[in-house]
Every structure is written in structure tokens, then in C-alpha cells.
Amino acid sequence: MGNVVSLAEEKKRRRRAGSLGWLWTAVVLIGALSLGFGLAQSPLFHIRSIEVTGIGRITREEVLELAGITPGEHIYEVNLKKAANMIATNRWVEQVEIKRKLPATVVINVKERVPAAAITTGDGLYIVDSGGVLLARQKLLDGLSMLVISGIGALPEDAYLGTQLDDPDLAAALAVIRQMDEQSAAVIAEINVADSQRIIAHTTYGVDFYLGDKSDFAAKFKLAMQILQNETNKGLLESVDYIDVALTDQPVLAYLT
Numbered sequence: 732m733g734n735v736v737s738l739a740e741e742k743k744r745r746r747r748a749g750s751l752g753w754l755w756t757a758v759v760l761i762g763a764l765s766l767g768f769g770l771a772q773s774p775l776f777h778i779r780s781i782e783v784t785g786i787g788r789i790t791r792e793e794v795l796e797l798a799g800i801t802p803g804e805h806i807y808e809v810n811l812k813k814a815a816n817m818i819a820t821n822r823w824v825e826q827v828e829i830k831r832k833l834p835a836t837v838v839i840n841v842k843e844r845v846p847a848a849a850i851t852t853g854d855g856l857y858i859v860d861s862g863g864v865l866l867a868r869q870k871l872l873d874g875l876s877m878l879v880i881s882g883i884g885a886l887p888e889d890a891y892l893g894t895q896l897d898d899p900d901l902a903a904a905l906a907v908i909r910q911m912d913e914q915s916a917a918v919i920a921e922i923n924v925a926d927s928q929r930i931i932a933h934t935t936y937g938v939d940f941y942l943g944d945k946s947d948f949a950a951k952f953k954l955a956m957q958i959l960q961n962e963t964n965k966g967l968l969e970s971v972d973y974i975d976v977a978l979t980d981q982p983v984l985a986y987l988t
Contacts, residue, residue: 775834776806782832785841788823794839797821798829806831814839822866822893847908848878848922850901852885861909863896878916880904882925903927903945910948918956929977936968943977951976958984 779802783791795801798814815827818841826842847861849869858867858877865886883900890896904924911919919940921933932940932952940955942948955974962971962984975983 777835778802778804778806778809778837779835780837782836782838783841784839785843788843789821789841793821794818794841798839800837800839806833806835806837809837820893822864825860846877847905848880850883850886851879851881852883854885857886859896859901859905861905863898863901863905865890865892865894865896867892878908878919879921880924881921882923900924900927903930906945907932907942907948911952912949914956915948915952918952931973938968938971939973941973941975941977941983947979950979954979954982958982 778800781795781800781802783794786794797817797820799817800809800814809831811829811831815829818824818827818839823843824841825844828840830838830840832838844860844862844864844866846858846866848859850857850859856869857865858869859865880901883898883904886896901924904922904927907922907930918934918936919932920935923931923933928944930942930945932942934940936959938959940952942951955976958974958976959968959971962968967986970986972985972987975985
């Protein structure tokens with residue numbers, strides 16, 4: 732007969748085996764943590780390359796100066812959020828995304844603001860993006876191929892480059908611009924918002940489109956172009972003064988007198 736093991740002895744044996752198992756697990760964990768810590772501190776993770784994408788109006792040097800990231804830094808010691816916030820202080824920067832690409836590369840993706848229109852005022856031209864952020868100032872329109880917004884009063888005295896302008900008339904004009912496609916952008920040269928409920932679009936055809944408010948621009952533009960095409964087919968384009976499409980179910984065509 733085999734050896735008979737008592738219940739008490741079996742429990743002791745299992746406790747010893749369990750203790751050894753936990754000890755081995757602890758040793759493995761400590762070893763893994765030590766290895767991880769050693770790798771994290773290794774020169775392998777010192778930044779050797781910084782990639783910057785999406786820039787055109789700002790330079791790589793400007794981005795790096797704002798970010799405060801330099802080669803040789805440990806990649807895990809770089810505060811990515813702080814660096815992104817600093818880059819975003821540049822008025823041309825709309826969005827920033829910074830990522831670590833292990834072992835030693837930082838990637839900075841920049842989305843720049845795009846000029847959308849030039850506001851005409853008594854003291855010059857102000858370039859804004861589609862969100863109304865003031866990007867640049869220019870004295871003359873010469874050489875500037877951009878849609879013009881007129882009818883805006885003087886800008887606030889505290890408006891500086893990078894400011895998001897808070898003006899209801901400008902907001903109405905920009906709302907129209909955001910609804911424009913390639914065709915309408917090629918046809919409309921200027922938007923007058925002296926009365927934001929009676930917006931006037933000056934076209935390259937020399938015919939004004941009266942739009943009413945900022946709503947339903949696509950439908951209003953399509954209707955105005957259909958009427959304009961009909962008049963062109965009849966040889967009457969040069970006689971047209973304006974087309975009022977503020978009410979799309981009651982358009983008005985006016986001739987020069």
C-alpha cells in the first residue's frame with residue numbers, strides 16, 4: 732500500500748507550494764519593473780528627431796521655439812499638452828496635435844487657419860478666417876485675391892492680431908461664406924452686410940444678388956444664377972441691375988433704368 736498522507740500534512744504541503752508560487756511571481760514582477768525602469772531611463776528614448784507637418788505660413792523654427800522641445804530630451808519628460816498649448820498661441824494655428832513615436836521621435840501636426848475674407852474699413856483691410864479670427868492687416872487690396880466683406884463699422888480699438896472678432900454683421904457674412912461652394916466663390920466678389928437682414932452679394936457679372944438674411948444661401952444662389960442665365964440667353968445681361976432672391980418663392984428681377 733502507498734503512503735497515507737494525512738489531511739493536515741496535505742494542507743501544509745499546499746501552503747508551502749503556494750508561498751513559493753507567490754514568491755516567484757513577486758520576483759518576476761520586480762524584475763519586469765526594474766527592466767522597464769531601466770529601459771525608460773535609457774538613452775534609447777532621448778529625442779533624436781522632431782517632425783513638423785501642416786505648416787505653411789509659420790516656420791518650423793517658430794513651432795519648435797514655441798513648443799520648447801529640443802533633441803536630447805527624454806521623450807517621456809516632454810509635456811505634450813503644454814507644448815501644444817504654446818504652439819496654439821500663434822494666430823495662424825487653429826489646431827495642434829503632438830504624439831510620441833517611439834523610441835526617439837516627436838511628431839507635431841499643425842492645422843493652420845485659412846484666410847477667408849478681407850474686411851474693408853476706413854483704415855485699411857483686415858484678413859480673417861472663417862471663424863472671424865483676425866489674421867493680418869493690409870493697407871491696399873492690390874494683389875489680394877480674396878472675397879471682400881464690406882459694410883462693417885470700425886473694428887474695436889482693442890482688436891489685435893489673433894483676436895476673434897465678435898461682430899454680428901461680420902458673423903452673418905462669414906455664415907454666408909461657409910455655405911459657399913467653388914462656383915459661388917468664383918462668382919461672388921464682395922458681400923455687403925451694412926444691413927445683415929438685407930445682405931447684398933456683388934458678383935463678377937456686375938449684377939447684385941439681394942440675399943435677405945444669411946439663411947439658405949445655396950438655394951438663393953442657385954435661383955439667382957438660373958434667372959441670370961435666362962437673361963443672358965435672351966441677350967439682356969447688361970440690362971440687369973439686381974436680382975432679389977430674399978424670398979425664393981417670390982424672386983424679383985430689376986433692370987437698369
